[in-house]
Amino acid sequence: MNLHDFYFDLPEELIAQDPLEDRSSSRMLVLDKKTGERQHKIFKDVIDYLNPGDCLVLNNTRVLPARLIGAKEGTGAKIEVLLLKRKQDNVWETLVKPGKKARPGARIVFGDNLLVGEVIDVVEEGNRLIRFEYEGIFEEVLDQLGEMPLPPYITHQLKDKERYQTVYAKHNGSAAAPTAGLHFTKELLKKIQEKGIKIANVTLHVGLGTFRPVKVENILDHHMHSEFYSIEEEDAKCINDTKQAGGRIISVGTTSTRTLESVADENGMVRAGSGWTEIFIYPGYQFKVIDGLITNFHLPESTLLMLVSALAGREHILEAYQEAVKERYRFFSFGDAMLII
Known part of the structure; x- marks a missing residue:
């Protein structure tokens, strides 16, 4: 698999420089991972795609003003x-x-x-x-x-440090935010729980390796940087109980996904504990835990784009990204959202 297989043309003006005032008012492109069918929604509509008995998995890391x-x-x-x-x-x-x-x-x-x-x-x-x-x-x-370590493609000053934190951020340690979670408000999470959707937490401290460009033509030669993760016993049980009862695991962000897939056995059961992961997920990978993913729009030729391509298929993802560019979606950390389900 070549690096260029994951290229798409992104106009610079679509890179979001500032967060929206209302976190949950971002746009959301919904992608059916099996058919490639797409819908255009607002992020707060995500609740309509979650069923009672599903489990939403959040990464509760907190960004250091590093x-x-x-x-x-x-x-x-x-x-x-x-x-x-x-x-x-x-x-x-x-x-x-x-x-x-x-x-x-x-x-x-x-x-x-x-x-x-x-x-x-x-x-x-x-x-x-x-x-x-x-x-x-x-x-x-x-x-x-300290100042917030915003990615290099964001050139504007951040007025409020907390806007680069999720509303559920808890454990200090990240060099970057798990940005898919930035769309949630406390009110939206409360409504999701009231609908009968369980919420579990994992912690993965995001390193800058996430943003490092892939510099090798054959992506299989790329080496991922290690990142520290932990998952508590009660959260592992919540995820495992959901799977055994036939509910879906919807991961919020590529970091939650990498954590879950790192701690799962071949039957998709996750183990509590902590450690370091270097997992690299690209097309051909068989997911053991997650059924759906909430994510942002990622850089061309990035490991994050490869991960979402593994879940929904490279062709479906690139077609969805072309449509997102045409529809003027906002890209990257402060940008719009995508639900792959």
Whole structure:
């Protein structure tokens, strides 16, 4: 399978730069994964496609304000640090720009010495390990100094940090939002539960590997970055009980999907626990757990586009994307939604 098989032409003006005021008023393209039939709806209509006894699975990760702007000790040179992964208590794997100013031993000062980082090593792909010094609680210092790490295709400033969080975000750790969940409001989730649809949670801390471009022509040569997941006993039971009773598992986002498919046995039963996943889902993959997926519109030639193509078929997905472009849907993180069912 070649990378170019997943290309489509996307006009730049369709990349959403700002979130809508009402989360659930995004447009939603509904795709029948078997027939390729399409319908155009508003996101709050999603409740009409969920049946009593189904289970909606949410990723309750919370995005860290992981973008820090500091100055190199001694020279005052501006350095941008993006927190990727906590390695130990005060040591983080980071992405640093410009890298040449952040060799081992370099110290970076943030916010009038509230936070100081020392580069201790250079690891794969030029990422830096940084040990941080601070007083108090790291997350509180980060809340004070950090900015939301919006994807590079969003150039507008975000007025409200919480708009890049889902309304059910709980566990700190992501470098990016699980954006399919941004369409839900608390009111809509309440209505969904009142209709008899169960809600289960998983946690997958989204890394920037999700957004890294695929650089190999043969997609089978692509290596996924590992991301930390966890699933609680009660959530695993809720999902397994739904499957055994004949209900459907509707995954909210590619991150929830990757978590479920990582922890499932060959019968589609999921196990509680935590770990790291590098699962790469592309056409030919046989899904063990999920029956449907709520997702956003993804970048051309991305691993996320490959995942949705595995669920609904590459031809159906590319036809739906062509129609979405023609109908002027909004793409990517703050864009419109797609329901594949």
